Amino acid sequence: MIRLHHYELSAECYKVRLLLSMLGLAHETVQVDMYPGAAHLSDSYRRLSPLGRLPVVEDGDLVLDDANAILVHLAASHDPGGTWFARAPGQIAQWLGYGAALAASLGAARLMDCFDTGMDSAPLIARALPILDALDRHLWLEAAEGHFYLCGTGPTIADIACFADTVLAEEAGVALRRYPAVRRWHDRVRMIPGFIVMPGVFPR
Amino acid sequence: MxxxxxxxxxxxxxxxxxxxxxxxxxxxxxxxxxxxxxxxxxxxxxxxxxxxxxxxxxxxxxxxxxxxxxxxxxxxxxxxxLGQKPARLFDIPELAEPERRVVHAGSFGVRTSPPRAIENFLDLGHFPYVHKDFLGLEPHTEVPPYRVSTEQDGQELFARDCRFFQPRSAANASEGFIVEYVYRVPHPLCAVLYKLNPLDRDRQDVIALFCQPVGPEQVRAHMLVSLLDDTSDDAELIGFQQLIFAQDKPILENQVPLRLPLSPGAEVPVRADAMSVAYRRYLAALGLRHGVIAA
Structure with missing residues (x-):
């Protein structure tokens, strides 16, 4: 069975929990005390992920420690309909990259504030805003064409990769008022069958 | 200085x-x-x-x-x-009992006033809405009457005989039951919750919230849990507590006003809010000015 090592408040882990739920995949979970215990840096965890990254998915002999890699793997190997990745792999891979950039800026700023690290999150927010602008513009133009998701007319892992950190933007101190297309798209993601929440994310 | x-x-x-x-x-x-x-x-x-x-x-x-x-x-x-005449610091003697695990569950930054964070911790009424499927579940929304008292010469505030149906009261709870609570406020910005253990219903779990006042609208919230639970590992105990806290965080950060109004009637209380009313009165009696809107 698929085994997910995760931390409840991590948006990276939420991406994987979301896709597992939307694909209806049975799995078991192991909670990792990332904060305050820093268990992801322990010797035993580093046997799974040498860099101490979260989440980790074990699927048979395969071990993956990168949210994007896990999304691609689950969509490629466990989606009988083949709708979550295969239709537009190049375009989807680009948005997976944007999702990773959002995690490294907006997501990192959120955790900095949440764990009260005393560090200044302003430089990270400055890096996140152009990505949010680009996302909002793309979603607005696509919606005008009748495409209500990031890559076409149906949800793909691109949506999951960019949803998690943007829906939690207010926890990083970024108000979403300036991004109306992003907010409408959030509502559409909330309507995908199998949608689940995490703390800070509200159902429709 | x-x-x-x-x-x-x-x-x-x-x-x-x-x-x-x-x-x-x-x-x-x-x-x-x-x-x-x-x-x-x-x-x-x-x-x-x-x-x-x-x-x-x-x-x-x-x-x-x-x-x-x-x-x-x-x-x-x-x-x-920081002051010249340090107040007496309270103790939680229950933590010294044998078989107890005492775990620091994290320090969290929250953009709210310290008194709002404590008031939220004392509130039973929000459980079915904010902590749905864990600390509450509709239609079990009624908060039965409980007793509020000040003790230790007005330095400590208690709410006793609190009862509430909780579908999953703790990491090791396997079924819903009516949980009995005692709330204790031994310090204007610290609160301790004594809560019936889901397995050994004669003994109590202890959860404490210590609010560090960073400023009138910024808190560093420290959470301590002491549970009688020999099946969950630390990650599960901490994970459960953090999940609950993280559900409260966006609610606290969007409350208007962020400072706690002490004037009676500033926010319309219902019977379930007796502890909240008492906490505001307790802060007013102490003469607290930080993070509040004075009466």
Whole structure:
């Protein structure tokens, strides 16, 4: 069975929990005390992920420690309909990259504030805003064409990769008022069958 | 340092709040021992930057100008007092009982006033909505009457005989049941919850929230859990508590106003809010000015 090592408040882990739920995949979970215990840096965890990254998915002999890699793997190997990745792999891979950039800026700023690290999150927010602008513009133009998701007319892992950190933007101190297309798209993601929440994310 | 701060107190209400004599003379948590084991912590208490560390098993705290602040090790944390007449610091004697695990569940930054964070912790009414499927579930929304009292010469506030149906009250709960609670407020910005253990229903789990007043609208919330649970690992205990806290965080950060109004009737209370009303009255009686809208 698929085994997910995760931390409840991590948006990276939420991406994987979301896709597992939307694909209806049975799995078991192991909670990792990332904060305050820093268990992801322990010797035993580093046997799974040498860099101490979260989440980790074990699927048979395969071990993956990168949210994007896990999304691609689950969509490629466990989606009988083949709708979550295969239709537009190049375009989807680009948005997976944007999702990773959002995690490294907006997501990192959120955790900095949440764990009260005393560090200044302003430089990270400055890096996140152009990505949010680009996302909002793309979603607005696509919606005008009748495409209500990031890559076409149906949800793909691109949506999951960019949803998690943007829906939690207010926890990083970024108000979403300036991004109306992003907010409408959030509502559409909330309507995908199998949608689940995490703390800070509200159902429709 | 302190004298100069008080000397500069003017008409600026913000400066006034950061020099609230009630809070200056209290002890406040500034860091967990667990966090300090990994290195010094830089933090802010009542607007003052502090560097906190443990040297030769002794806690030390310094202001930005190098002046030392009074420190104490107590209940897994380093506490600091900025005032000249430190208040008595409360204890939680139950934590010394055998078989108990005492775990620091994290320090979280929240953009709200310290009194709002404590008031939320004391509120049973929000459980079915904010903590659906864990601490409450519709239609079980009624809060039966409970007893509120002040003790220790007005220094401590209690709510007893609180009862509430909880579908999953703790990490090791396998079924819903009517959980009995006692709330204790032994300090204007600290609250302790005694809660029936889901398996051994004669004994109590203890959950404490210590709010470090960073400023009138910014809190560093330290959570301590002491549970009778020999099946869940630390990650599961901490994970459960953090999940609950993280559900409250966006609610707290979007409350209007962020400061707690102390005037009776400023926010319309219902019977279930008896503890909230008593907490506001208790703060008003202490003369607290920080993070509140005075009556």
């Amino acid at each position: 302190l004298a100069s701060c008080i000397m500069t107190r003017g008409n600026d209400p913000f400066i006034d709040e950061q020099n609230d004599p009630v809070l200056l003379d209290q002890w406040h948590v500034v860091a967990s021992i667990a966090e300090l084991r990994r290195g010094p912590v830089r933090t802010i208490l009542l607007g003052r930057r502090l560097t906190v560390a443990i040297r030769q098993d002794q806690p030390v705290a310094h202001h930005a100008d190098g002046a030392a602040a009074a420190t104490m090790l107590h209940l897994e944390y380093v506490w600091v007092c």
